[in-house]
Amino acid sequence: xxxxxxxxxxxxxxxxxxxxxxxxxxxxxxxxxxxxxxxxxxxxxxxxxxxxxxxxxxxxxxxxxxxxxxxxxxxxxxxxxxxxxxxxxxxxxxxxxxxxxxxxxxxxxxxxxxxxxxxxxxxxxxxxxxxxxxxxxxxxxxxxxxxxxxxxxxxxxxxxxxxxxxxxxxxxxxxxxxxxxxxxxxxxxxxxxxxxxxxxxxxxxxxxxxxxxxxxxxxxxxxxxxxxxxxxxxxxxxxxxxxxxxxxxxxxxxxxxxxxxxxxxxxxxxxxxxxxxxxxxxxxxxxxxxxxxxxxxxxxxxxxxxxxxxxxxxxxxxxxxxxxxxxxxxxxxxxxxxxxxxxxxxxxxxxxxxxxxxx
Numbered sequence: 001x002x003x004x005x006x007x008x009x010x011x012x013x014x015x016x017x018x019x020x021x022x023x024x025x026x027x028x029x030x031x032x033x034x035x036x037x038x039x040x041x042x043x044x045x046x047x048x049x050x051x052x053x054x055x056x057x058x059x060x061x062x063x064x065x066x067x068x069x070x071x072x073x074x075x076x077x078x079x080x081x082x083x084x085x086x087x088x089x090x091x092x093x094x095x096x097x098x099x100x101x102x103x104x105x106x107x108x109x110x111x112x113x114x115x116x117x118x119x120x121x122x123x124x125x126x127x128x129x130x131x132x133x134x135x136x137x138x139x140x141x142x143x144x145x146x147x148x149x150x151x152x153x154x155x156x157x158x159x160x161x162x163x164x165x166x167x168x169x170x171x172x173x174x175x176x177x178x179x180x181x182x183x184x185x186x187x188x189x190x191x192x193x194x195x196x197x198x199x200x201x202x203x204x205x206x207x208x209x210x211x212x213x214x215x216x217x218x219x220x221x222x223x224x225x226x227x228x229x230x231x232x233x234x235x236x237x238x239x240x241x242x243x244x245x246x247x248x249x250x251x252x253x254x255x256x257x258x259x260x261x262x263x264x265x266x267x268x269x270x271x272x273x274x275x276x277x278x279x280x281x282x283x284x285x286x287x288x289x290x291x292x293x294x295x296x297x298x299x300x301x302x303x304x305x306x307x308x309x310x311x312x313x314x315x316x317x318x319x320x321x322x323x324x325x326x327x328x329x330x331x332x333x334x335x336x337x338x339x340x341x342x343x344x345x346x347x348x349x350x351x352x353x354x355x356x357x358x359x
Contacts, residue, residue: 026205033204071111071144074198077191079143079153080183083111087139093161099135100359103164104349105151105256107174109272110142113342114331123346128359136359139164147174147244148252149183155259166358167265168315168349169256172272172299173335175244177284183243249299253306260312266358268349269307269314271300273321278334315352317345 072084095101104110104121112119121140128136141159143150148171159167188194200206244252253269260267276293285292300318307314321329329341337345353359 026203029205029208030203033208074201075188075194077188077194078157079146079150080186080188081143081145083143086143087141088158091137091139091162095163096135096137099137100166101137101139101162101164102166102168102353103139103141103159103162104168104170105155105159106142106168106170106270107146108142108144109173109336110140110170111144112142113337113339114333116339116342118339118342120337120342120346120349123343124349127343127346127350142170145174147171147183148249148256149175149244152252152255152259155256160259160263163263164265166268166353167256167260168268168270169253170270170272170317171249171252172296172303175249176242176295176299178240178286179243180241182241182245182248184248246298246302250302250306253303254310257306257310257312266356267312268352268356269303269312271303271314271316271318272296272335273317273326273330275326275330275334277327278330278332313352313356315349317348320348 073081074084076082102121102124104124110119110121119140119142121138121142125136125138128134128138139159139162141154143154146154148169151169151171155167189197201210256269257267259265274293274296276289279289279292281287281289281292285295297318304314304316306312326334329337329344331338331341350359
């Protein structure tokens, strides 16, 4: 029996020493990585992938690169990614007595305006509460690079518990950006594993480890004569898909309306304006400018059709913002709002909600 106890003691000692050594090594790597400024951010906002790595839009969210992003994000098993700083950190779930709560769903155009810290939801709240007796809360639920698919998840899994009186829905651009796997077909790990990954990614030692492993695991293979991914085929773009196809975009718009009705919320659908003179093809949509104008018009028309068919109000920003007004309201990328355009858009939302008698 004494020999058994001694064996157990030795094994325990060796395991403890190994564990201590491993912890010490990780701690040392962590310190060194921080001292030299090593950082591999967990989230990029690219919406496309190469054909030889067709894992969908989330592929660039669930791995690292050497590019520091401007908006820190974390992974989410329902919404794919969420910002670290959002309305959830600034508003309680329970609405303040006597307040009217507006929630603005959307993408980066809703999340913020260009070259300013303002957003049109933030300015809406300030404008609505200029009168000291006013009691309004405007929850900015816009998230950069979000599609309508992610918006549906955000409404279903986050916003409903905040019980907004009014919800505005403003999507369109990211839905027709390209990917290799549509958003609805992306498969990510269960919530428990996603939470663990989010925790581990806070450590530079883990980041360095994951970065090295990802490089080893993704070594480009040599092309063979049987390789179907030929240069000619890649140039054709036949392998590309849209993040949210037109039919699915319509289904998502309908889903927004149904959820609002089922939960006693007013809903306002919004078309996404553009400045055609500044639009151009890009990595998000590597096709001629004319194709981009055409497909974006198609997605806005879907919003109009759903508004008419389901008898819900529409704020038609695309029809409203054209010509010289588009030049002033929309930034150089022809999509986001300028510092001057931001309050203009906020005023248009308030004006429309007032006309509807919802404020």
